Amino acid sequence: MAVAEFATPSRYNYSSLVNYSSKRSYVSTSLYKKRLIACTPLPSTQHARICCSATREVQAPVAVDTAELKKQAECYGVFCLTYDLKAEEDTRSWKKLIKIAVSGAAGMISNHLLFKLASGEVFGPDQPVSLKLLGSERSIQALEGVAMELEDSLFPLLREVIIGIDPYEVFQDVEWALLIGAKPRGPGMERADLLDINGQIFAEQGKALNAVASRNVKVVVVGNPCNTNALICMKNAPNIPPKNFHALTRLDENRAKCQLALKAGVFYDKVSNVTIWGNHSTTQVPDFLNSKINGFPVTEIIKDRKWLEEEFTEKVQKRGGVLIQKWGRSSAASTSVSIVDAIRSLIIPTPKGDWFSSGVYTTGNPYGIAEDIVFSMPCRSKGDGDYELVKDVMIDDFLWNRIKKSEAELLAEKRCVAHLTGEGIAVCDLPGDTMLPGEM
């Protein structure tokens, strides 16, 4: 056996990318730099409305042909090695390698999530994984640090780690894209500004997915404002089924289950059928009407209607803020657990009679919610990566009125990012602040 030199991260033998320079490829960032938004915020009271309009319409989806890519995604260290999984007894029965992209890969949520993906906890003990870490120029060193820790963890199933800053490189052939990275809200930044800044990131990532990802890639958007980011991403990826895009509301669902359990004095495994409706914001609607405890309607178990109508929602929404107060950091660990839950809900059949929440595309929904937005609704899956909306849910006036408020917010967000979805000129008319406490 030959003695190899110490492998460095610059070694590059990721087979599917070898012929890269001969491929057509797409970049989009430059277009957005020219866009100007004339924005005249009104005095900043809680219910002040800000009105912005883009002075220049930017079409999207739009694809720019470039001869060369700016920077190649790099395999890292020991993961640059090639081998044949089918050649060895231990790995012969394994499934085909699955490629998973994670953006914001140097952040704290990813720091939990990547190790779960690598350990086999998410996709199972016979599923080798390739992790493709997307970062920014600023975080590229940190990405290397993460890759080093993945090396040192010796996960047998982790067979490729690739780091990079260009989504057109990193998203190549991925079957899952977990989009966690987003710009945090800076001091004095209006929600419209945040929608615009992060929207541009997700527009670019949508284009990149459209250009290079697997044709059936599943996309889970975690970076906030996640519903509208997911919509932007989807609109910029017209060749990927809209059904494949999800905005994460699973942490809200998990928190809602825990609060119902606490109130009822039962363990959380007794709580089922909890829907989060709407936007991942303070307009979200944790649904107690259809929720069950030990198979009985929650409303039969918890008689305190005032608590259900008021405190319950508040407890779910304020959880992140309380956590930051206690722990000093935002909830990276439980967020990453909920991302795992969201993925596993799509690859494992949903237990009979139950469902899960996900922010998904509303077109064709059976509830009468406005079409063409991303709205959290109750879903079931056969475990094939796909889902269907649950039809047999009750919606009373109380629930419907709240759903409509969240819908109105998402329609307003959509108008505010029209320049990023290819639907014309952006008009922002948003409530002052509906970010969830504890989120940036």
Place this chain on the structure above:
Amino acid sequence: MAVAEFATPSRYNYSSLVNYSSKRSYVSTSLYKKRLIACTPLPSTQHARICCSATREVQAPVAVDTAELKKQAECYGVFCLTYDLKAEEDTRSWKKLIKIAVSGAAGMISNHLLFKLASGEVFGPDQPVSLKLLGSERSIQALEGVAMELEDSLFPLLREVIIGIDPYEVFQDVEWALLIGAKPRGPGMERADLLDINGQIFAEQGKALNAVASRNVKVVVVGNPCNTNALICMKNAPNIPPKNFHALTRLDENRAKCQLALKAGVFYDKVSNVTIWGNHSTTQVPDFLNSKINGFPVTEIIKDRKWLEEEFTEKVQKRGGVLIQKWGRSSAASTSVSIVDAIRSLIIPTPKGDWFSSGVYTTGNPYGIAEDIVFSMPCRSKGDGDYELVKDVMIDDFLWNRIKKSEAELLAEKRCVAHLTGEGIAVCDLPGDTMLPGEM
């Protein structure tokens, strides 16, 4: 079904602690506050030696009888509920609840580890777990935050979470104690000071384990200097078998395997039989002589002897420092993976012909290493929580000389903490600094 009030953390129905006030209990902290160390450091060159001696001998192990405990460990939120696992179909076949204590529970390593323990990844899918989180007064709020995130994660196997700051409470009946918490080294602090400060923590925790833990508790010490902390802990727990104490060198082993794989150009799953000998410090000895790649001696695969003798060890030891440079934080994620590896090595039979490294008690060792210290050596386990030392290893002069250096260091550390192990007056005569880069 009755409607319970919203459960608060102060609810207290942890059944095994109900009769608490009637039990004898022990506290020890006050004794140590009176100890003074006269310490005259020599000029701080790299090989300067510092000499310290304790002016007052403090006997240990020592137990102080108290009528009342200062503060009760508290169950947290939803985990305060009682239920009967045997009464339900889903949980009837589960094993008996296992109680696991984690110190430094509000820190970053624990933030990864606790969620692994709770998910079933460590002890398996039919093993319900109780997590008992030990923190400090300063971190009690953060502990609540961690407990909240554990609640929100809805792990079915996680059946109890208890938080507290008194080891006599938190260690009650635990079968595993994962001792991660330790004071970091402050500016200008000598290694002798660190040994003393952390030694006091581990002396107290040893006494607490001795008083209240399961008689067969397995203790894994991660807080540095971990070998000597483990020795101190063990000496203060005379009723627990010395074999049950481990100092974590598994991250070093994992890193060594990865470096050998990188050098040989093979995937890390091909590397086996890697021992870390000695102290978890810069005197540690990653053993290439007995290591194998694809079943062949490493020395037959990697012919570059200079690399093996010099760079290999350096790469393993400097890994933590490089990681901090890249990532800006110390390696919490991979450390927690290595703790999981260490635990699973004791509860799963070691693959035939292979072994793992752990810092264990030397008395009775077959290698001729000085007795009565905690030294990392090659171990095998039948998967029953116990281990035996591997006999058939080669030790040549090169290896032996390096082992002796690490042994000398540990003997010096032992003399420096004699006041904490019940062996008389401490005399510190330590090399200037052998902390691993990237560790505090």
